[in-house]
Amino acid sequence: MSDSVWVVVLAEDQRHQRFVRRYLYRKGVSNHAIRMEPLPSGRGCGEQWVRERYSSQVQACRRRSARAKTALVVVIDADTGDVDWRLRQLRDAISQEGLAQRKEGEGIVHLIPRRNIETWILCLSGRAVDEDTDYRCESGVDELIDDAAVAFFESSRINATMPTYFVPSLLSAIPEVRRLD
Amino acid sequence: MLTRIYIDNFRCLVNFEYRPRRQELILGGNGSGKSSLLDVLLFLQQFIVRGVPFDEFRLLAQRTRWLDRPHITTELEAELDGGRYVYRLVIEPRGEPATPRAASETLCFEGKSLFEFINGEVQLFDDRFERKAAYELDPARSALATIIPRGDNQKLSRFKRWLGSFHGFRINPFAMSARAEGEELYPKVDLSNLAAWYRHLVQAIPRPSAALRESLRECIEGFNFLELEPFGENVRLLRAEFAHGGRTTRFYFNELSDGQRCLIALYTILHFVVAQGGAVVLDEPENFVSLREIQPWLMALSDAIEESHGQVLLVSHHPEIINQWAPSNGVRFIRDIGGAARVEKFQADPESCLPPAELVARGWERE
Numbered sequence: 001m002s003d004s005v006w007v008v009v010l011a012e013d014q015r016h017q018r019f020v021r022r023y024l025y026r027k028g029v030s031n032h033a034i035r036m037e038p039l040p041s042g043r044g045c046g047e048q049w050v051r052e053r054y055s056s057q058v059q060a061c062r063r064r065s066a067r068a069k070t071a072l073v074v075v076i077d078a079d080t081g082d083v084d085w086r087l088r089q090l091r092d093a094i095s096q097e098g099l100a101q102r103k104e105g106e107g108i109v110h111l112i113p114r115r116n117i118e119t120w121i122l123c124l125s126g127r128a129v130d131e132d133t134d135y136r137c138e139s140g141v142d143e144l145i146d147d148a149a150v151a152f153f154e155s156s157r158i159n160a161t162m163p164t165y166f167v168p169s170l171l172s173a174i175p176e177v178r179r180l181d
Numbered sequence: 182m183l184t185r186i187y188i189d190n191f192r193c194l195v196n197f198e199y200r201p202r203r204q205e206l207i208l209g210g211n212g213s214g215k216s217s218l219l220d221v222l223l224f225l226q227q228f229i230v231r232g233v234p235f236d237e238f239r240l241l242a243q244r245t246r247w248l249d250r251p252h253i254t255t256e257l258e259a260e261l262d263g264g265r266y267v268y269r270l271v272i273e274p275r276g277e278p279a280t281p282r283a284a285s286e287t288l289c290f291e292g293k294s295l296f297e298f299i300n301g302e303v304q305l306f307d308d309r310f311e312r313k314a315a316y317e318l319d320p321a322r323s324a325l326a327t328i329i330p331r332g333d334n335q336k337l338s339r340f341k342r343w344l345g346s347f348h349g350f351r352i353n354p355f356a357m358s359a360r361a362e363g364e365e366l367y368p369k370v371d372l373s374n375l376a377a378w379y380r381h382l383v384q385a386i387p388r389p390s391a392a393l394r395e396s397l398r399e400c401i402e403g404f405n406f407l408e409l410e411p412f413g414e415n416v417r418l419l420r421a422e423f424a425h426g427g428r429t430t431r432f433y434f435n436e437l438s439d440g441q442r443c444l445i446a447l448y449t450i451l452h453f454v455v456a457q458g459g460a461v462v463l464d465e466p467e468n469f470v471s472l473r474e475i476q477p478w479l480m481a482l483s484d485a486i487e488e489s490h491g492q493v494l495l496v497s498h499h500p501e502i503i504n505q506w507a508p509s510n511g512v513r514f515i516r517d518i519g520g521a522a523r524v525e526k527f528q529a530d531p532e533s534c535l536p537p538a539e540l541v542a543r544g545w546e547r548e
Contacts, residue, residue, distance in 0.1 A: 042528070
């Protein structure tokens with residue numbers, strides 16, 4: 001019998017979930033240790049959905065981390081903004097609730113693909129991409145997710161060489177996932 | 182993969198068309214036709230693959246009450262190996278008292294005939310669509326069911342093999358026993374023959390056994406393994422071994438809790454059917470399963486679909502399943518008062534700040 005959940009995933013949609021799930025499996029986290037928070041009902045409102053739930057998840061994970069290892073993985077597209085802008089929004093969200101800001105090494109992981117998760121999936125699959133083009137309607141993306149997550153895991157290991165073709169938002173995710181170690 | 186099913190004049194399914202995707206959650210109120218869909222799929226599988234005659238299904242009594250039409254029509258479409266199969270069966274009442282008979286039964290591949298059974302006469306075609314044989318047969322059962330695989334009917338046999346691997350389940354732990362009086366090739370819809378089906382599975386495809394054991398160790402505390410204990414001539418009893426603090430204890434399958442039996446059934450389906458590329462319809466699979474175990478099973482199911490390209494149609498009212506699958510994979514069966522059922526994609530208000538299950542609970546997903 002496995003232990004309780006220790007990784008909570010707050011994601012925009014199913015592709016984000018699948019990418020993180022596959023990454024976590026590769027990291028050795030079993031599906032019994034992962035909790036996927038509900039997805040938003042409608043399409044196109046995912047980032048708002050994640051921001052609205054962020055504070056309460058931070059609070060819950062902090063309370064439990066006092067007793068046992070707990071992590072929160074937040075996956076939210078930067079869309080047409082940039083990664084810093086999205087980080088500011090998340091910081092504002094917890095400030096408004098009177099919560100302390102994220103500390104260094106705390107198990108709260110922000111994965112912020114720019115422009116969206118499809119950019120990362122294609123990039124990790126070796127395709128030349130930029131962060132301004134919207135790749136959401138590209139065909140065949142779903143079939144690439146599992147291998148992309150494995151590539152992400154390999155690149156995020158300590159001492160791994162950072163591929164030169166990674167887009168900036170993907171590079172910024174490497175130190176983020178090391179918060180899970 | 183099943184790509185389309187058409188049903189006309191069966192319960193609340195009138196001119197009903199449904200095009201499922203690889204992974205789908207079927208939502209809908211009580212009486213919206215979800216179970217009827219499963220029943221039709223089960224009927225077709227038993228009729229075409231196992232050769233069960235019409236007389237065992239009481240079909241005529243299940244014709245749509247408010248219509249006065251004699252025929253029941255069903256169509257199945259499947260994409261297999263890059264080609265499109267279309268199977269069509271028209272059932273008519275014949276004689277007095279009326280009994281159901283096949284008015285026509287046909288199978289096409291890419292629009293060309295592989296098989297025709299019309300007015301009691303069978304026309305067989307080979308893999309190059311050339312007419313091979315014609316003969317008469319009793320329309321009380323499927324003529325397609327009688328066709329034996331041969332070198333020149335591989336396309337037709339492929340369709341039957343696929344349909345043979347299509348299973349529907351409405352799991353009932355109370356009906357399950359430990360006794361397996363032989364190997365059973367096909368599971369019953371309630372899995373009352375789980376022990377005998379499991380006995381067949383571990384003989385026919387032993388490879389998934391290790392994965393099943395690992396999954397069950399994750400979700401059932403102390404679980405060690407399943408085994409089939411000999412019990413007289415040709416009879417085996419399914420039992421589970423548990424280990425606690427260096428001590429082992431064995432329980433017969435019927436001695437396990439309802440939830441444990443369901444978990445064993447669900448992971449058996451996952452590893453031995455879906456992970457092998459098979460297709461299943463599961464009607465309320467979460468019944469009896471603890472809340473803690475639903476999402477891990479759902480995740481493992483998604484993994485299996487993604488890796489094996491199997492197909493899963495879930496029928497569920499459970500918030501845990503709705504919250505995970507409805508936004509991307511949800512369809513709703515809708516039935517206006519006293520009318521026929523139809524299918525719509527689950528589409529909620531994109532600005533809604535409620536989880537999908539809460540929208541369904543409020544009936545707001547329909548607005």
